[in-house]
Amino acid sequence: MSRRVITGFSNPTVKFVRSLRDKKHRKREQRFLAEGLRLLTDARAGGRLPEILLMAQGREAHPLLAELEQAVSAVGGDVIELPVDILAKVTGKDNPQAVAGVFAEWDTGLDQIDRAAAPLWLVAQAMRDPGNLGTMLRTADAVGAGGLILLDDCVDPFSVEAVRASMGAIFTQGLAQARWDEFLPWLRRAEGQLVAASLRDAVPYRGAAYAAPCFVMVGNESRGLPEDYELACDLRVTMPMKGRADSLNAAVAGAVLAYEVLATLEG
């Protein structure tokens, strides 16, 4: 096992990793940063190893970290030890986790999705909030979905905030990005029920005739789904809205619906 020790902030690797906090650099490099042993362990379980593993000096020893370091070394990854204050600057956090990793982004084409692999899929259209996107991934994990399909101009799923909010699900859930006019023909090529919450010609969300593979779609945080997207759905459902606001957070609406679908399919 080889391990480099870096002590200076001007080191090119340190500068490179730090630059990934910037969206422009992240996009250009197709690399992103994930922090924390929990997240990195989930990544490894999902078959993803960091290209660069950063470990703070003075960290506590942990068997999972030792295994991770070995695994990264074994595939020729870069293992770096550095002072905690430099790691703090790299990650932009005052109290950084003791370990972080740089991962290569992966292919998120629709052809990565095997719809037969799960009874339930989540779909988000033009979702702009990285916390919501990460939360959707986490919900997908919890309901046993196959993953999350991002339509149109969604926020970057590899952003620091989205990765953090996903609590590791970014590494274990299927993830695809597509335009609506790619997605709909793809969906119609095989079995698949497209479902959305809607007020147009909709049935109550409880007891609706959900069928696997079921694709639960939520729309943009402020505008909701475009009308033609709703009309293309196989099933439109309403959820009770008893208050003044007549709306739910998009990730919350998706989760309530997904749990209802799960109960029906398992019922």
Add this chain to the structure above:
Amino acid sequence: MSRRVITGFSNPTVKFVRSLRDKKHRKREQRFLAEGLRLLTDARAGGRLPEILLMAQGREAHPLLAELEQAVSAVGGDVIELPVDILAKVTGKDNPQAVAGVFAEWDTGLDQIDRAAAPLWLVAQAMRDPGNLGTMLRTADAVGAGGLILLDDCVDPFSVEAVRASMGAIFTQGLAQARWDEFLPWLRRAEGQLVAASLRDAVPYRGAAYAAPCFVMVGNESRGLPEDYELACDLRVTMPMKGRADSLNAAVAGAVLAYEVLATLEG
């Protein structure tokens, strides 16, 4: 109707409003800022008028804004017109909403809660994320809950992020802040069923014997609920967790549970 025009950034009122973005100042002044005509209209509908109403020059006229200005003036509030770039500095946003208001915080003692007013209440313990807290308020609105009770060290519900995420529900939902050792005796003084998601001696969340008034409690984002809080519950329920992470976002878990309670109580 009197209206002041402010054109300088050094104006004391401008400085005062701007200082409210800082938590320390907000706490000292017991005042908070809310942005956008929608939010301010919800506030008015909930019986809350801003003490200071800020309107950007060059804004579009709107009947609801005209009514709001009249209402604020009628109770002796301060109505201010200012250039959009100064409003941007005040609110800290590049593209500020055309209107903002400074509100006095209100009493959030437990005695503000009339449990008979609603069949369902949400309770959050040590919730640290302002987006989650605002989302819980929004969910409370949607499920027709009476409001949200914040236990122990929660994030400030009057923070900019929480107010924004609440989508106006901060103004229309009941809101109380209490320590656990105040809350539990208060709860036990009258009817009220305390429910939480738990793995300890729990029943499936679907079909559980929810009863009004039902208090749905969720715990801290990383630690969950303390064990003694769970044990004090009248009903502990489990939700399916089919993935690796074995957890849900706190606001999502609260919402899925709240919708289940609603369906049971209305069933």
